[in-house]
Structure formats: structure tokens, C-alpha cells
Amino acid sequence: MILYASPPSSAIFSISNASQQAKPRSSSSNCAHQSIPEAPPFPRLFCHNHSCLCGRRRFIEAATATSLFPLCPSMASSNSPSDYAAILNRVRSPKPDWYEDFYASVLANGMKSYEEEIAVYKSQMFANLRGKSQKVLEIGIGAGPNLKYYAGNEGMEVYGVDPNQKMEKYAREAAKNAGLPPESFEFKQAVGEAIPLPDASVDAVVGTLVLCSVTNVDMTLREVKRVLRPGGLYIFVEHVAAKEGTVLRFIQDVLDPLQQIVADGCHLTRRTGQNIIQTGFSNVDLNIASFSNAAFINPQVYGVAYR
Numbered sequence: 001m002i003l004y005a006s007p008p009s010s011a012i013f014s015i016s017n018a019s020q021q022a023k024p025r026s027s028s029s030n031c032a033h034q035s036i037p038e039a040p041p042f043p044r045l046f047c048h049n050h051s052c053l054c055g056r057r058r059f060i061e062a063a064t065a066t067s068l069f070p071l072c073p074s075m076a077s078s079n080s081p082s083d084y085a086a087i088l089n090r091v092r093s094p095k096p097d098w099y100e101d102f103y104a105s106v107l108a109n110g111m112k113s114y115e116e117e118i119a120v121y122k123s124q125m126f127a128n129l130r131g132k133s134q135k136v137l138e139i140g141i142g143a144g145p146n147l148k149y150y151a152g153n154e155g156m157e158v159y160g161v162d163p164n165q166k167m168e169k170y171a172r173e174a175a176k177n178a179g180l181p182p183e184s185f186e187f188k189q190a191v192g193e194a195i196p197l198p199d200a201s202v203d204a205v206v207g208t209l210v211l212c213s214v215t216n217v218d219m220t221l222r223e224v225k226r227v228l229r230p231g232g233l234y235i236f237v238e239h240v241a242a243k244e245g246t247v248l249r250f251i252q253d254v255l256d257p258l259q260q261i262v263a264d265g266c267h268l269t270r271r272t273g274q275n276i277i278q279t280g281f282s283n284v285d286l287n288i289a290s291f292s293n294a295a296f297i298n299p300q301v302y303g304v305a306y307r
């Protein structure tokens with residue numbers, strides 16, 4: 001059942017922070033559903049320029065000299081690797097191994113029909129990376145369903161962050177299948193709320209179906225903006241709350257607590273499109289669609305935001 005689907009090219013929301021005004025860009029008549037949206041190669045590259053503006057530059061230089069990972073999340077108190085473990089555990093409480101294993105395997109094997117359906121949308125969004133983005137960060141990379149879209153971008157380096165360490169083997173496999181050389185893909189166990197990269201260090205950030213699961217949406221979006229270089233882009237696909245008063249929204253409200261337990265903290269009723277719009281990106285191109293293979297994980301906002 002398709003509740004609503006807009007073709008990939010029709011942005012229903014396009015904002016420019018020059019004016020801080022939200023402007024409908026093209027006809028949103030299709031959008032009766034909601035009146036507004038929803039309602040060491042790698043470390044070496046990322047450490048190359050320790051341009052962190054958080055005032056801990058000397059510490060970072062010392063730390064990165066001995067560590068494979070560049071350090072500088074705004075949340076870390078002293079930027080030591082043990083801070084990352086502490087932040088990781090504080091933001092997302094540790095889960096038993098069997099749960100992490102199970103969830104990673106569900107993501108790796110259970111999303112195929114959805115991925116097929118959204119492929120045309122993703123192809124169009126990821127085309128924005130061509131020729132412009134050498135360093136890409138993916139937050140909540142999971143089993144790596146987006147890695148195939150990076151194929152053909154010669155020299156691209158992809159840095160995947162996810163708190164579930166069990167995702168790594170699937171993400172690595174996906175990177176290999178996408179033809180990414182092993183040295184061009186790095187996986188780091190971390191959370192979006194404290195991204196272990198310096199300020200303005202990546203050309204693009206990708207996040208698909210992840211802001212539903214993070215503990216703090218706004219903190220994660222601030223981190224996305226922080227690590228993006230000026231002009232860099234944030235590609236997103238996020239499922240959001242259905243319109244109030246609809247049957248779908250009723251189902252979401254009922255299932256939300258259970259979903260958080262069985263699906264690793266996934267929330268069904270967030271209004272993530274609004275969080276993205278309010279983060280202060282210079283431009284946000286935001287679209288909305290529903291997918292028959294996503295059941296009550298609908299509608300979804302997708303698009304590109306520019307720092």
C-alpha cells in the first residue's frame with residue numbers, strides 16, 4: 001500500500017538559511033498526507049589537518065600522533081580514547097552480544113525489498129557525491145546498504161560509524177562488494193552524538209534510517225554539521241511520524257514503545273524533518289514519500305542539506 005509517493009526530483013521543501021524562510025519549492029499537492037514534512041589511510045587523511053576549533057588542538061595532535069583515530073568529538077571531556085568508550089556507553093547502553101548479532105543480521109538480510117524500492121531515490125541523491133566528495137562519513141552505517149552507491153567515485157574514502165560493533169563485518173563485506181579498496185573503508189564503533197572526527201573534515205555525511213535510533217537527534221545533527229566542511233552535503237533518509245489522526249499514526253503510537261525495545265531504540269513518531277530544517281544548514285532540500293515495503297515505517301523524508 002503506497003500512502004504517498006513523490007518522484008525523487010520533487011522537493012516539497014527547500015529552505016535557505018540566508019533568509020531562514022521555509023519555501024515550498026514545487027507543487028506539494030501530492031502531499032496531502034502532511035501539510036509540512038512529517039508532520040591507516042583513513043585516519044591519516046582525516047588527521048591530516050588538525051583544524052579542530054574546539055580549543056583542544058594540542059591534545060588532539062598529541063593523541064592522533066599515537067592513535068589510528070582522529071579525535072575531537074565535542075562531547076569528550078579530555079579527548080582520550082577512553083572518553084569515547086564512556087560516551088558510547090552513556091549515549092547507548094551496552095547490549096548483550098546476542099542482541100547486537102541478531103539485529104545486525106536482521107539489517108543485513110531483512111531489508112532487501114525496501115532497498116530495492118528506494119534504490120531510485122537513493123541513486124539520485126548519491127549522484128550528488130560524484131566528483132565533489134572524497135571523504136564521506138556515514139553515521140549509523142549498519143550493514144552498509146549505501147556503500148554500493150559510492151562505486152565509481154575513484155579515490156573516495158568512506159568512514160562508517162556505528163555503535164553496534166557487529167555491523168562491521170557486514171559493512172566491510174558491502175564495501176568489498178562495492179569495489180571499495182579495503183584501505184578506503186574504515187569502521188569505527190561510535191555514536192552520532194559524538195563523532196570522532198575533527199571539525200570540517202569531511203565532504204559529505206550520509207545517514208539513512210538512523211535518526212530514529214539515536215538517543216539525541218539534535219546533538220547528532222549538530223555533530224553532522226560540525227564535521228562537514230563548508231559547502232559539504234548531508235544526504236539523509238529518515239522515517240517520521242505519520243500525520244496526526246490517521247490510522248497509521250494510531251498504529252505508530254501503539255507500537256512505538258515495543259519498536260524501541262525490539263528494534264534497538266528505533267522511534268516511530270519522531271518529527272525528524274523538522275529537526276533537520278532547524279539545524280541551521282544553509283540549504284535543505286527535503287522530500288517526503290511512503291514505501292510499500294516499509295509498512296508502518298512511513299512516511300520517510302529524504303534529501304540533501306548543505307552546510
Ligand SMILES: C[S@@+](CC[C@H](N)C(=O)[O-])C[C@H]1O[C@@H](n2cnc3c(N)ncnc32)[C@H](O)[C@@H]1O
Pocket residue numbers: 091092107111139140141142143144145161162163164167190191192193207208209210213214215264265266
Ligand atoms: C535502522 S538501522 C539503519 C542502518 C543503515 N543506515 C541502513 O540504512 O540500513 C539504525 C542504525 O543506527 C545505529 N545506531 C543506533 N544508535 C546510534 C547512535 N546513537 N549513533 C549512531 N548510530 C546509531 C544502529 O546500530 C543501526 O545500525
